[in-house]
Amino acid sequence: MDLFVASLLVVCALALGGRDSMVIAGLRDRLGRAPLLLITGCGCAGVSAAVMAWLGMIIAPLLPAGAVRALIALVIGLAALDLARPVRVRQPTEPTRSLGAMALVLLTRQSGDAARLGVLALALLAPGSAAALGFGGGLGGAIVLLLAWSRWGQGLARYPLTAWRRIIALLLALCAVFIGLEARLGVF
Template identity: 40%
Template sequence: MSAFLFSLVAVFLTSLGSRDQVLIARLSGVLGRNYALLVLGCLIAAGTAALMTAAGAHIGAMLPGPAKTMLAAFALIMASAELAWPNRVRKPVEPTRSLGAIGIVLLARQFGDASRFLIFAFAAGAGLSWFAGAGGAIGGIAAVALGWVLRGDLEAVLPLRTIRTVLAIVVGIAAAVIALSARGLIW
């Protein structure tokens, strides 16, 4: 149960200001309250969480304990780097109304984001990886829904760059602690 809650909170927080959330917010601002856009974003968030959970669980099952911990640390390092990377998403000038095209872009943006790296790390390191994956899916869905609800106000209401920088530092420190403990250098 703790893997579920920790994954839910961590994924939601690291999804704040992510490229997919900003895209959903901007498209929702331009297209209006399009419920199909919300459903599509939620389905893709759940699907990418499931795929990253399966990948993390599969690879984690092949590794011994210290290697599994090191894999989780590497995934956290990747998440920290992605959080620190500036998010320069252009505003859609004339957005497409094709849900297929929007879905492809959302899928591509979610596979390389920090939240999916966290889901992978939790699934690789947790004994009950599907609980971590379910928490990550719900956290991702909540972040997409927040972007859809706030629409164009998302970037005005939240200091997204500051949030992502602080989270990059926190996740980077967590990765360093996990990596050092896997090597037996601390604790």
């Protein structure tokens, strides 16, 4: 239960203002509040979180403990880089109403973003709890997409999401350095 909540909170914190939520907000502005858009987005969030939790469950037992910690540091560092990158989402001028196309776009946006990398890092840390981590990550991603679908849109620019993402990126980079030093040198 603790890892479920941890995964939910990690994904909520890392996905705020992400590329997938910007895509959902843009499609909502153009297509209206179509419930199938929200259902597709939530399904994609669940699938991407489950895949990352499954990857962590498969990879962690194959590596020695020091290599797992080094991989966790690498994954957290990649998440920090993703958060530090500016979010520039080009909205389609004539978006398709195809749910398959929307799902493909959302899955590609979510496949390596910071939130799903956070689920992977947690799954590498606790590979026996992959199901709880996948469910928590999927629910966290769905919550952020629900916010993007229902509340944001035109008013998204007034929230300080860029500053939030940069602060979290800095904190994640520090965590990656400390975990990497511990894995390599056993300093901490």
